[in-house]
Amino acid sequence: MVTRAPSAGLVLPQIRLGTRRALWAYTFLLVPLLFFLTIRLAPAFSSLYISLHEWNIISPDKPFVGLQNFRTLRDDPRFARAAVNTVRYVLAGIPAQIALGLALALMLQRINRFRGLFRALYFMPFVTPIVATAWVWQWMYSQNFGPLNQILVALGLPAQPFLRSPGQALYAVAAAVVWQYLGFQVVIFLAGLEAIPRVYYEAAEVDGASGWRLFRHITVPLLNPTLVFSVVYSTIVYLQLFTQVLNMTFQDQGGPLAGTLTVVLYVYQLGFQRFKMGEAAAATAVLFVVILAITLLQMRVLSKPVEY
Amino acid sequence: MRIVLAMTAALVLFLTLAGIGAGQQPVTITYWQYFFESKVKLVDQLIKEFEAQNPGIRVVHENFPYDAYNQKVASAVPAGQGPDVINLFYGWVPLYVDSRYLQPLPADAFPPAEIEREFVPMIKNSKFDGKYWALPTAVRSLALFYNADLLRAVGFTRPPVTWDEFAVAAEQTTVRDAAGRITTEGFGVAPAGQDHHLIREVLFRQWGVAPYSADGRRVTYATPQGAEALKWYTDLITQRKVGVIEFFPGGGGYRNAFMAGRAAMIFDGSFAIGSIRGGTKAAWGVAPLPRRTLGGEPSNFGSYWVHGLTVRAQGPRRDAAIKFLKYLVSDAVQRLWLERVGELPASRKLVGDARLSADPIYGPFIQGLSYARATFFVDETAQRQVLVDAVNEVVVNNKSPLQALQEAAVKEQKILDEFWAKRARK
Numbered sequence: 001m002v003t004r005a006p007s008a009g010l011v012l013p014q015i016r017l018g019t020r021r022a023l024w025a026y027t028f029l030l031v032p033l034l035f036f037l038t039i040r041l042a043p044a045f046s047s048l049y050i051s052l053h054e055w056n057i058i059s060p061d062k063p064f065v066g067l068q069n070f071r072t073l074r075d076d077p078r079f080a081r082a083a084v085n086t087v088r089y090v091l092a093g094i095p096a097q098i099a100l101g102l103a104l105a106l107m108l109q110r111i112n113r114f115r116g117l118f119r120a121l122y123f124m125p126f127v128t129p130i131v132a133t134a135w136v137w138q139w140m141y142s143q144n145f146g147p148l149n150q151i152l153v154a155l156g157l158p159a160q161p162f163l164r165s166p167g168q169a170l171y172a173v174a175a176a177v178v179w180q181y182l183g184f185q186v187v188i189f190l191a192g193l194e195a196i197p198r199v200y201y202e203a204a205e206v207d208g209a210s211g212w213r214l215f216r217h218i219t220v221p222l223l224n225p226t227l228v229f230s231v232v233y234s235t236i237v238y239l240q241l242f243t244q245v246l247n248m249t250f251q252d253q254g255g256p257l258a259g260t261l262t263v264v265l266y267v268y269q270l271g272f273q274r275f276k277m278g279e280a281a282a283a284t285a286v287l288f289v290v291i292l293a294i295t296l297l298q299m300r301v302l303s304k305p306v307e308y
Numbered sequence: 309m310r311i312v313l314a315m316t317a318a319l320v321l322f323l324t325l326a327g328i329g330a331g332q333q334p335v336t337i338t339y340w341q342y343f344f345e346s347k348v349k350l351v352d353q354l355i356k357e358f359e360a361q362n363p364g365i366r367v368v369h370e371n372f373p374y375d376a377y378n379q380k381v382a383s384a385v386p387a388g389q390g391p392d393v394i395n396l397f398y399g400w401v402p403l404y405v406d407s408r409y410l411q412p413l414p415a416d417a418f419p420p421a422e423i424e425r426e427f428v429p430m431i432k433n434s435k436f437d438g439k440y441w442a443l444p445t446a447v448r449s450l451a452l453f454y455n456a457d458l459l460r461a462v463g464f465t466r467p468p469v470t471w472d473e474f475a476v477a478a479e480q481t482t483v484r485d486a487a488g489r490i491t492t493e494g495f496g497v498a499p500a501g502q503d504h505h506l507i508r509e510v511l512f513r514q515w516g517v518a519p520y521s522a523d524g525r526r527v528t529y530a531t532p533q534g535a536e537a538l539k540w541y542t543d544l545i546t547q548r549k550v551g552v553i554e555f556f557p558g559g560g561g562y563r564n565a566f567m568a569g570r571a572a573m574i575f576d577g578s579f580a581i582g583s584i585r586g587g588t589k590a591a592w593g594v595a596p597l598p599r600r601t602l603g604g605e606p607s608n609f610g611s612y613w614v615h616g617l618t619v620r621a622q623g624p625r626r627d628a629a630i631k632f633l634k635y636l637v638s639d640a641v642q643r644l645w646l647e648r649v650g651e652l653p654a655s656r657k658l659v660g661d662a663r664l665s666a667d668p669i670y671g672p673f674i675q676g677l678s679y680a681r682a683t684f685f686v687d688e689t690a691q692r693q694v695l696v697d698a699v700n701e702v703v704v705n706n707k708s709p710l711q712a713l714q715e716a717a718v719k720e721q722k723i724l725d726e727f728w729a730k731r732a733r734k
Contacts (some may be wrong), residue, residue, distance in 0.1 A: 057378055058400070059407045060386045138557040144489050153487045164554060166704060250559050251500040252693075256700045273689040275378070275403075 044288075051281035058275060069282035079283060081258045082266040085170055089262065090238045093174045097234055098227070100178065101185030106215075108186065109193050119190065123183035130180065134247035137176040138163065141248075163248060166259030173241075173248050173260050180244075181237065185230060192226030193219070228302045232295055239291050240264050263287050335628040336366045337621065340381070341395035341613075342374040350648045358635050365628045385409045385618060392621035392629040393636070396442065398434055398612050399685045405436055406731065410616045412439040417630050427654050430610040430682040442616030443637045446651030448578045449610045449676040450502055450510075452598065455481075456591040458492070458572040467573075467595035471514075471540070474573070474598045478550035481572035494550035496571030498562035502609075503541070504695040506575050506597070509609040509681050511537040514600045524684040525728055530717035535710035542702040542709060553703065566592075577611075578652050578673040585669075596672045610680030612654065646670065652677060686727035694720045 015023070051069055053062045073079045104122060108115055125133060140146050141162035149159040162172045200218050209217070220227075242264040246253055253269070254261030263283060271280030339355070341347060348371055355367045370391070372380045378400075384390030396404060404410045413423075423440055424432070434442050452474075454467045462480040478494030485491050497503060512519045512529050515537035519529045544550050556565040563580055565571040567587040575597070576584070584592065599606055615636050621629040635641065642653040646664070652673055658664060665674045685691055698716035701707040 056403070056407075058382045058403050058409075060382075061407075135557070142557060143552060144491065144555060149489075153489075159487060159489055163557075164552075164704070166700075250557065251498070251554055251561060252696055252700075255500075255696070256553075256704055257697055269689065272375075274687055 047281040047284055050277055051285045053278050055277035055281070056275050057277055062278075065278065069278045070286070072279055073282055073286065078258055078261065079263075079266060082254070082261045082263045085259070085261055086239060086241070086263045088170055089174050089177075089241055090235055092171055093178055093238045094231065094234050096174070097178045097181055097185055098230055101182055101230070102189050104182070104186045105189035105193055106219075108190060119183075119187065121183075122186050125180045126183040128180075130243045131247050133180060134176070134244050138248050138250075141172055163260075164256060166255075166257045169249070169256065169259045173245055176248065177238070177241065177244055181234065185234075188226060188230055189223070192223045196222045224303065228299065231302060232298050235294055235298065236291060239287065239294070242268065334364055334366050335624045336368060337392040337625050337628045337632060338368045338370060338390065339393045339395075339632065340391035341369075341371050342377045343371045344374075344649075346649045350644065354636070354641060354644070358632060361635075362628075362631060365631065367632060381409065382407075385620065388620065390620060391618055392625055393615055393632055394618050395613055395615055398431075398442075398444070398614055398682060399688050401434055401441055401614065401616070402436055402686065402727075402731075404616070405441055409618055410441045411619050411621070412441055413443070413617065413633075414630065417634065418443070426656060428610070428656055428659055428677045428680070430677070430680050431612070431614075431654065433682040433684055434614055442614035443633070444612040444614045444654040445636055445642055446645045446649065447610050447612040447654045447677060447680075448651060449608050449673045449680045450506065450575055450577055450597060451672040451676060452573060452595045453566060453576055453580070453584060454573045454593055454595060455566065455569060455571070455588075456593050458569070458590070467593060468598055469595075470602060470604070471598045471600055475544065475548060475550075478544065478573060479548055482550045490549070490552055490555065491570070493552070493555055493565060493571040494573065495544055496555065496562035496565050496574040497545055497551035497553055498574070499553060499696045499699040500692065501560070501562050502575050502577055504692050504699075505609040505683070507538065507541055507695060507699075508683060510597055510607045511541060513607045513681075514605055515540070520684065525724060527717045527721045527724065530710075530713045532710065535708070535713050538698065538702065538713055539709040542699060545703050553700075578650070578670070581650055581669060594669050594672045596675055606676075606679050608676035608680035610677060610682045612682065687723050690723050691720055694723070 052064060052066060054065045054068070055062045108118055111118075140148055143149060143159060143161055143164055146162070148162070153159055161168060163169045196219065200222070201214055204214055204218060241262045245260050245262050245265050246268075249255050249260050254265050264287070267280045267283045267287070270276045270283065339351070341351065348369075351369055355369055359366060381390065381394065381396075381404075394409075401410070418440060420435075420440055423443065427443065428447060430447065431444060434440060434444075452467060458481045459465075459467065459477060462477070464477050464480075468474040468477045474495075480494065481492065482490060482494035483492035499507075508519050508529075512534055515533045517529050517531050517534040517537065519534075520526065521528055545552065551571070554561055555571065556562065556568075558564065560583075562571060562574050563576060563583065566574045566576075567584060567589075569588075569590045581594075596606065597608055615633055617626070617629050617633060637654070639653070639655050639658060642655055642658055645651055646653055646658075652670065653659060653664070656678075659674055659677045665671045667674070683691075694716045697719075698712045701712040701715070702709050
């Protein structure tokens with residue numbers, strides 16, 4: 001059956017109403033798509049192209065060098081250090097962020113008064129400019145003036161170097177990042193928890209289950225989609241860590257002794273401070289492949305559909 | 309009919325105007341520098357004066373944020389756009405020459421012998437491939453900034469002259485709390501600030517080591533004397549404990565600590581005078597960099613921005629650009645530059661001017677110019693990192709200064725080798 005066009009003036013009466021709506025939707029979707037293609041995708045591919053060239057911003061000669069930039073990176077101890085550091089940020093930051101976020105969300109879910117206030121308080125760091133928080137944290141960690149060391153000293157403990165120690169600095173930065181993203185994590189978990197129907201808990205309680213078993217067998221499995229999203233999202237955040245590190249180690253960026261250097265910060269230094277765009281683009285390509293692989297792996301391993 | 313009339317009228321008007329202009333065709337040249345308010349204002353004024361003296365020349369002055377400056381140059385010059393006269397950091401000259409953006413300064417307008425006679429010695433570093441490519445209006449050097457109140461409180465009525473005196477003054481002005489943490493530094497250490505220049509061009513040389521070979525191709529500081537010099541510096545942090553790295557956080561943390569009265573002495577460039585003058589409450593002063601012994605060899609580190617002629621300046625525009633460049637580096641402009649921007653003159657004559665070198669603030673910097681050296685950097689960021697890391701290897705990782713220097717030399721040599729290998733291929 002052919003739907004008649006509502007107005008005789010239309011030229012294409014054969015197209016169904018549904019199809020026509022879809023066409024309009026596609027037409028409007030085309031605008032952001034164009035934007036996405038030109039502003040995001042095209043530069044991404046051009047960076048792959050740059051990674052195969054010796055590309056000094058100043059120099060008009062940009063010769064093709066094949067995989068030379070990738071070989072240079074392979075033999076570059078600073079890049080290796082940046083890569084290892086980045087993995088350390090992921091391994092230290094994400095478990096801490098997820099565990100703390102989940103614990104806070106579970107506690108917030110139990111209270112009724114001031115829940116909104118608490119949620120807003122925890123969320124505040126997430127909406128505060130990263131640069132500002134990074135500078136405040138730098139003072140908090142200060143060996144000589146920082147409140148953290150004032151507390152340690154007041155307790156009779158030795159003052160810690162924090163950002164001045166190649167061993168501690170990375171974890172000090174990671175802690176600040178966890179603090180910043182905690183509120184976001186809590187809000188995501190709260191939404192996930194609200195979506196779990198009460199009836200499951202009630203039924204389990206009738207059967208005599210309580211506490212840990214409820215959490216282990218109902219909350220965790222049904223929260224799985226939220227957990228997967230959180231892990232994937234924060235992995236990407238930690239793999240792309242830049243602003244916090246740059247600003248918290250502003251004098252000796254990524255220091256001391258490359259102790260806090262991340263891949264993205266090294267990309268910035270290579271490309272914009274040392275004018276080696278080719279090597280910087282190669283490092284970006286490596287990071288892109290790693291993020292893609294890890295994300296696919298996480299989606300595969302972590303997302304198990306749960307049926308009840 | 310009406311259209312034909314209008315067109316005829318327009319044509320007549322155009323021909324008349326063109327005829328007026330044909331008498332003396334003005335040449336328009338473009339000058340580029342990065343945005344720094346006092347420089348931009350001064351150059352605007354200088355251009356007015358220059359145009360009044362040279363009625364046939366018009367100068368267009370354009371400026372860009374510092375961060376985007378190199379990209380702007382790189383996109384404009386190959387496209388045949390951009391400036392005829394350009395301002396650039398002396399360390400970029402090799403890169404600009406290799407990229408064929410600059411033309412050598414014509415020897416008839418700027419005879420090399422005359423340049424070497426008239427400008428401070430450090431500008432020899434702008435000689436590349438045996439030619440001069442650019443000249444500075446102003447230069448910068450290092451000096452010791454001291455908090456006179458803090459020094460006087462421990463009995464120093466004048467700033468230290470030798471390194472031994474400096475160490476004693478630093479020890480006596482350092483204040484610690486009950487837990488032994490420094491609350492006022494005797495010396496505001498800043499390896500990533502200006503101290504890496506101090507180690508490279510001042511301490512190494514005064515301890516008897518040239519940091520690099522004369523042709524700039526080899527790193528030569530990893531010797532026992534070099535290690536002694538580095539140890540002298542790191543001992544200030546680890547043994548004498550007169551300062552800590554990143555005492556105040558941030559890029560200019562050492563300077564902020566000085567301005568807050570929390571560091572008795574720091575080493576900084578002449579470019580810091582403005583902020584220190586505006587932000588320091590205590591009585592402060594400037595002194596030449598200390599030496600090893602009273603009559604010992606003085607040394608200093610200098611750096612500067614230069615004006616060069618781009619390949620775009622050809623024909624009548626080249627003549628106009630040469631005139632403008634000569635004007636920019638003239639003694640009269642250099643004097644104005646010192647007054648308005650606070651950067652030191654690059655001319656030997658002005659450096660020798662008794663009145664200028666007697667200035668209590670600019671004097672010590674100006675005196676330093678007669679012996680200051682500008683390091684030939686091929687990758688300043690990476691080369692700075694190498695020395696900053698060497699200091700940290702000693703201070704944080706307890707490595708011996710000699711081992712730290714040897715590792716640093718290997719890393720820095722690699723950076724130099726890479727630069728020269730690339731040049732050889734071109």
